[in-house]
Amino acid sequence: MNAILDFVAAVGRGTMAACRAAGALALFAIDGLSHLVRPPFYWRMFGRALREIGYFSLPVVALTAIFTGMVLALQSYTGFARFSAEGAVANVVVLSVTRELGPVLAGLMVAGRIGAAMAAEIGTMRVTDQIDALSTLSTNPMKYLVAPRFAAGIIALPLLVVVADILGVMGGFIVSVLKLGFNAETYLNNTLDFVQPMDVVSGLVKAAVFGFLIALMGCYQGYNSRGGAQGVGAATTAAVVSASILILAFDYVVTEMFFAR
Amino acid sequence: MSVTRNERAPTSATLAKIRIRGLAKRFGDKIVLDGVDLEVLPGTSMVVIGGSGSGKSVLLKCILGLLEPDAGTIEIDGDDLLAMSRAEREATHRRIGMLFQNGALFDSLPVWENVTFGLLAQDRLSRRAAREVAGELLAQVGLAASVGEMSPAELSGGMQKRVALARAIAARPDIMFFDEPTTGLDPIMGAIIDGLLVDCVKRLGSTAIAITHDMASARRIGDTAAMLHRGKIVWSGPAAALMDSANAVVDQFTHGRREGPIQMELRR
Numbered sequence: 001m002n003a004i005l006d007f008v009a010a011v012g013r014g015t016m017a018a019c020r021a022a023g024a025l026a027l028f029a030i031d032g033l034s035h036l037v038r039p040p041f042y043w044r045m046f047g048r049a050l051r052e053i054g055y056f057s058l059p060v061v062a063l064t065a066i067f068t069g070m071v072l073a074l075q076s077y078t079g080f081a082r083f084s085a086e087g088a089v090a091n092v093v094v095l096s097v098t099r100e101l102g103p104v105l106a107g108l109m110v111a112g113r114i115g116a117a118m119a120a121e122i123g124t125m126r127v128t129d130q131i132d133a134l135s136t137l138s139t140n141p142m143k144y145l146v147a148p149r150f151a152a153g154i155i156a157l158p159l160l161v162v163v164a165d166i167l168g169v170m171g172g173f174i175v176s177v178l179k180l181g182f183n184a185e186t187y188l189n190n191t192l193d194f195v196q197p198m199d200v201v202s203g204l205v206k207a208a209v210f211g212f213l214i215a216l217m218g219c220y221q222g223y224n225s226r227g228g229a230q231g232v233g234a235a236t237t238a239a240v241v242s243a244s245i246l247i248l249a250f251d252y253v254v255t256e257m258f259f260a261r
Numbered sequence: 262m263s264v265t266r267n268e269r270a271p272t273s274a275t276l277a278k279i280r281i282r283g284l285a286k287r288f289g290d291k292i293v294l295d296g297v298d299l300e301v302l303p304g305t306s307m308v309v310i311g312g313s314g315s316g317k318s319v320l321l322k323c324i325l326g327l328l329e330p331d332a333g334t335i336e337i338d339g340d341d342l343l344a345m346s347r348a349e350r351e352a353t354h355r356r357i358g359m360l361f362q363n364g365a366l367f368d369s370l371p372v373w374e375n376v377t378f379g380l381l382a383q384d385r386l387s388r389r390a391a392r393e394v395a396g397e398l399l400a401q402v403g404l405a406a407s408v409g410e411m412s413p414a415e416l417s418g419g420m421q422k423r424v425a426l427a428r429a430i431a432a433r434p435d436i437m438f439f440d441e442p443t444t445g446l447d448p449i450m451g452a453i454i455d456g457l458l459v460d461c462v463k464r465l466g467s468t469a470i471a472i473t474h475d476m477a478s479a480r481r482i483g484d485t486a487a488m489l490h491r492g493k494i495v496w497s498g499p500a501a502a503l504m505d506s507a508n509a510v511v512d513q514f515t516h517g518r519r520e521g522p523i524q525m526e527l528r529r
Contacts, residue, residue, distance in 0.1 A: 121369075124368075128363055129362070129363065129365035130366075130367055130368075132325075132327050132361070132365065133359070133361055133366075133367070135326070135327055136325055136354065136357065136358075136359040137378050137379035138354075138355050138379055138382045138383050139378070139379075139382045
């Protein structure tokens with residue numbers, strides 16, 4: 001009997017802790033978002049975050065997208081060849097890249113690169129009293145550190161995904177034309193005829209959501225880190241892992257919103 | 262330059278600049294502040310001493326509004342900080358300059374921007390003017406204007422403390438807090454920093470609270486002193502009387518004796 005009660009108590013404690021954590025995260029997100037519409041705005045911090053998230057992530061996102069497009073063309077060709085449906089390669093590549101792989105892979109790559117960097121920078125500021133120092137210098141840390149990163153994440157990810165979409169399709173085009181012997185004009189026509197505006201729009205909406213989630217988890221974990229270098233390291237890991245999981249979960253949610261029948 | 266300032270002692274007839282009554286703060290089951298009472302008179306410096314984990318930093322953070330106390334009052338010029346609206350409290354906090362233990366300089370900004378950060382945040386300066394003001398403030402703490410172009414990571418510990426002091430005095434605060442100002446510095450640099458602190462407080466006519474473990478520093482900075490032990494103020498008096506306070510806890514702490522009431526608690 002005692003063992004059962006202990007088990008129930010443990011489950012209850014875990015549930016309560018999870019609810020507390022979710023509540024704290026939601027309050028942090030609302031607080032950060034509220035500063036996006038309340039002056040003063042720290043444009044320099046926003047510009048810096050935009051450059052970090054957008055510009056410096058460009059090479060890694062570009063390489064990921066182009067190779068993904070190439071692999072996708074190759075894999076779908078070998079699969080479709082079994083049903084003599086090789087002509088659908090262009091359609092599959094453009095649909096997969098714009099709807100799914102462009103935003104998700106860009107999100108995961110940026111989560112690894114930027115989520116970790118945000119958590120490490122803000123976490124270090126927390127454990128070295130720099131965040132307290134901001135407060136004593138008439139500066140709200142949420143407004144100065146968090147809100148600009150939220151805005152930059154929401155804007156930079158869709159821009160990166162536009163690039164990823166173009167390069168992903170280009171990767172498929174290169175393999176299809178140069179290796180698989182497709183006609184270049186036909187391949188491009190198939191691509192452009194098949195893709196719908198909603199395919200691209202849904203990918204960009206996903207990207208904006210993922211950009212927000214990456215910034216949220218990076219800032220939240222960093223802001224709440226404790227205990228010196230070890231705490232900052234733990235916050236960095238937690239930021240990347242939690243952002244990656246949330247990206248995959250919200251990928252389903254947004255897909256359901258756009259394409260559920 | 263003499264840095265010993267023990268000529269002024271508090272009198273009950275004077276209105277306290279900072280008055281703390283029954284301040285309490287706990288983290289979970291751990292009681293950190295357990296009814297702290299303190300008074301600091303205008304234009305004087307009080308040094309709060311106490312062992313590691315005695316709640317000195319928590320006390321400063323409560324006054325600065327970085328932590329919300331569980332109970333008690335904090336009065337600045339007779340106005341209860343905790344009863345103020347958010348805007349009033351922020352306005353009061355703008356009158357306080359803080360020197361953090363490790364400097365807490367912003368790594369991502371050059372020194373000149375660190376020094377004038379508060380002024381820029383309050384739109385009291387353009388960025389161009391801020392560079393000039395930073396040079397003047399750096400000169401006040403004995404640093405060349407060229408240091409302004411360096412990053413905090415390029416500075417020695419003593420230079421970082423000076424830059425942090427320049428940042429703390431930039432807005433000409435009428436209240437200043439110093440958290441372990443000489444920690445991590447050699448004795449000579451510690452004495453130099455103490456001298457700068459006393460000079461700055463005197464020049465601005467500020468009221469100061471410093472917390473420290475360093476007895477030499479405590480006597481140099483403080484007009485008055487108080488000892489925080491187990492969440493309470495167990496002794497207060499002139500800083501000059503620290504070494505012969507006739508209080509067993511203070512005596513053991515100031516003389517660094519192994520035997521005494523503090524050690525007995527550690528053994529328990």
